Amino acid sequence: MNQVFRCAVLSVAKHDYVARGVITHPRFELAVVADDADVPEWMHERNQQFADAQQIPYVRDIERALRDFNVQVAIVSSEAERHCDLSIRAALARKHVIQDKPMSTCLSECDRLVATIQQADVRFLMWNRNGLPSIQQAQRQIAAGTIGQPLSIHVDFYFAKDAGPPKGSRQPGYPPMDWYAHQIASHVDGSDGGLGRTPMGELAVEGIYPLGYIQMLTGARVRQVFARSTAHFHQVHADNGVEDLASVTLTMEDGLIATMAIGRIGLASHPSGGEIKLHIIGTAGALVMNEARPDVGVYYRNQSSKEARQRRVASENDFLLADNFAHAIDTGGPTLMDAQTSRAIYATFAAALESARTGQVVDVD
Amino acid sequence: MIRLVVCGLDESRIDEIARRIRGASVTRLPDLPAGEVAGVECDAVACFGTVPPDVRFIANTIQAGRHMFIATDVLPSLADLKSLIEQANSRGVHIQIENSDHGLPSRRLIFNELRGSKLGQFGLIRSHRWESTPGLRTVDSFHLPAPLVRDLELMLWLTDQTPTVVFAVERSAQQGDTRGTIHVHLGFAGGGMALMDYADCLLPGDGYQSLSTICANGAMYVDDHANRQLAYLGGIAQATSTDEGLLPFVTLIQQFVTGLGAHSPMESGLARWEQTCALAATVRQSLDRRSPVAFDSQVHSPDQALQGSV
Numbered sequence: 023m024n025q026v027f028r029c030a031v032l033s034v035a036k037h038d039y040v041a042r043g044v045i046t047h048p049r050f051e052l053a054v055v056a057d058d059a060d061v062p063e064w065m066h067e068r069n070q071q072f073a074d075a076q077q078i079p080y081v082r083d084i085e086r087a088l089r090d091f092n093v094q095v096a097i098v099s100s101e102a103e104r105h106c107d108l109s110i111r112a113a114l115a116r117k118h119v120i121q122d123k124p125m126s127t128c129l130s131e132c133d134r135l136v137a138t139i140q141q142a143d144v145r146f147l148m149w150n151r152n153g154l155p156s157i158q159q160a161q162r163q164i165a166a167g168t169i170g171q172p173l174s175i176h177v178d179f180y181f182a183k184d185a186g187p188p189k190g191s192r193q194p195g196y197p198p199m200d201w202y203a204h205q206i207a208s209h210v211d212g213s214d215g216g217l218g219r220t221p222m223g224e225l226a227v228e229g230i231y232p233l234g235y236i237q238m239l240t241g242a243r244v245r246q247v248f249a250r251s252t253a254h255f256h257q258v259h260a261d262n263g264v265e266d267l268a269s270v271t272l273t274m275e276d277g278l279i280a281t282m283a284i285g286r287i288g289l290a291s292h293p294s295g296g297e298i299k300l301h302i303i304g305t306a307g308a309l310v311m312n313e314a315r316p317d318v319g320v321y322y323r324n325q326s327s328k329e330a331r332q333r334r335v336a337s338e339n340d341f342l343l344a345d346n347f348a349h350a351i352d353t354g355g356p357t358l359m360d361a362q363t364s365r366a367i368y369a370t371f372a373a374a375l376e377s378a379r380t381g382q383v384v385d386v387d
Numbered sequence: 388m389i390r391l392v393v394c395g396l397d398e399s400r401i402d403e404i405a406r407r408i409r410g411a412s413v414t415r416l417p418d419l420p421a422g423e424v425a426g427v428e429c430d431a432v433a434c435f436g437t438v439p440p441d442v443r444f445i446a447n448t449i450q451a452g453r454h455m456f457i458a459t460d461v462l463p464s465l466a467d468l469k470s471l472i473e474q475a476n477s478r479g480v481h482i483q484i485e486n487s488d489h490g491l492p493s494r495r496l497i498f499n500e501l502r503g504s505k506l507g508q509f510g511l512i513r514s515h516r517w518e519s520t521p522g523l524r525t526v527d528s529f530h531l532p533a534p535l536v537r538d539l540e541l542m543l544w545l546t547d548q549t550p551t552v553v554f555a556v557e558r559s560a561q562q563g564d565t566r567g568t569i570h571v572h573l574g575f576a577g578g579g580m581a582l583m584d585y586a587d588c589l590l591p592g593d594g595y596q597s598l599s600t601i602c603a604n605g606a607m608y609v610d611d612h613a614n615r616q617l618a619y620l621g622g623i624a625q626a627t628s629t630d631e632g633l634l635p636f637v638t639l640i641q642q643f644v645t646g647l648g649a650h651s652p653m654e655s656g657l658a659r660w661e662q663t664c665a666l667a668a669t670v671r672q673s674l675d676r677r678s679p680v681a682f683d684s685q686v687h688s689p690d691q692a693l694q695g696s697v
């Protein structure tokens with residue numbers, strides 16, 4: 023019987039899907055929820071609710087939770103600004119770390135986390151979507167050499183969701199929408215992926231997914247970035263100077279070309295959550311993959327416009343990520359998205375934002 | 388009744404097109420030596436197919452007082468077209484150049500919806516065009532695959548805007564191979580953007596196209612991935628294309644014929660083609676410099692583009 027890893031959940035201020043995803047695997051169990059005592063009361067409420075639902079304690083002291091509950095793993099899903107800090111504190115306590123995206127809101131924090139993970143010799147996994155059936159299928163095809171050497175890869179990553187009122191809806195004289203307050207209020211429908219005081223556009227909030235696909239499928243490093251971005255759909259993005267639509271061209275190692283179209287493009291733009299596709303051209307063939315397959319069409323009278331008509335099925339993404347993490351702990355091996363890779367992805371979308379601002383091609387650190 | 392002769396399509400397709408055209412008799416241009424069109428009983432000539440009609444043929448057709456419609460994959464050079472259109476104007480005949488993709492029902496639907504009020508301002512257009520045969524290069528100096536240049540024109544047509552910045556990158560399929568992939572990234576004033584992917588290195592067989600248009604209030608997606616039927620013939624299932632049939636040709640010819648019949652002034656298409664050539668020249672500059680290039684259709688005049696011609 024393999025060891026079961028006990029997990030401390032360090033905040034579910036943003037989402038609880040990471041913690042729920044991890045325990046789809048029988049080798050993980052939740053032991054405690056914890057947060058710092060001085061976080062706002064609404065965070066304590068969310069943490070407490072989740073702890074109650076899981077029938078585990080909630081403690082307002084992170085170091086105590088890491089010390090006193092015999093945990094081997096920390097799961098971090100706070101607001102973005104605290105992601106790295108919580109992960110670093112867990113790593114310093116010699117806990118393996120699973121973290122929600124984005125990695126951080128500044129590159130120096132990413133560097134600090136990478137160094138700490140290395141020094142503490144613990145495993146790190148950034149939660150991602152690389153285990154989705156279609157992505158796994160693409161990886162198998164490429165690994166088998168079916169399309170030869172990849173020449174270019176293009177990812178569309180559109181979330182057909184709204185984020186508050188549409189752009190242009192603010193009346194003259196009204197103040198700009200407050201990012202933090204909007205994110206807190208958006209928790210009810212799960213559209214608070216950009217939770218934090220620092221406004222974040224779609225490149226920061228969701229860019230990890232398409233960039234994660236590109237990284238996993240090619241294994242190549244990004245060298246340079248050219249990007250365009252705009253706040254095209256939502257007032258909250260326009261008011262806070264962040265993008266809800268972006269296009270990115272990447273030049274990579276070995277001359278590989280990659281592109282990405284990403285946006286939170288509004289509920290009306292797709293009947294089932296958004297068009298997410300991969301186009302890959304190789305020296306001996308090409309692939310066109312729909313990330314949402316397999317799915318089942320479900321339609322009925324009075325159906326809510328928020329309900330996807332095509333529902334994804336047979337995804338083992340959560341299990342596969344957790345399984346990979348358990349294996350990494352057992353063997354000391356790599357995870358599907360380790361700290362260095364996560365940092366490289368952060369540096370890529372940071373470069374994309376700079377390119378969009380300056381109009382220039384930007385080197386990736 | 389206008390008498391129209393067509394070249395660049397096989398006879399059976401022309402017969403099928405003829406059955407669908409109102410106000411014109413449509414027949415195949417007989418095989419004849421270049422310049423002999425004067426002997427053909429017709430009022431107008433329409434050219435389709437991949438290669439451009441010979442310039443002498445066009446000039447002789449004009450001199451014979453016949454109108455011309457040119458929708459070949461590769462067009463004559465811009466300088467030749469300008470000269471030929473001048474000749475046609477002085478002769479009182481009409482020349483029209485057209486991107487054959489404008490006739491595709493899918494692209495017309497997208498064009499019409501973009502001109503309507505429901506979808507709102509476009510934000511991002513993404514196109515893929517993959518082919519298995521090396522794209523014929525344009526006659527003009529930018530020396531790009533003609534299908535990619537048609538896609539540039541299509542982008543101008545759909546958006547009704549000119550971009551402000553162009554960034555392009557390319558990669559050969561193999562070292563020293565002229566086949567490969569070209570990616571063009573366009574930025575428009577007001578935040579609009581476009582990503583255009585062209586490849587001519589597929590293995591022999593079907594090509595692939597898709598076009599997605601993301602707008603402020605909605606989106607449109609046309610994709611060969613979705614427009615496929617399955618055939619189970621043993622082994623791995625085959626996905627066969629559901630193409631748009633003869634309608635692209637029928638639509639374009641009917642528009643041309645109707646325009647001629649109305650005896651009202653018709654656009655030659657030269658203005659947008661000049662813009663397209665300027666844009667293509669900017670794509671070439673970006674590829675050569677490996678950097679973004681600001682695009683101003685006034686500054687990047689087609690004449691400038693032609694100055695670099697060999």
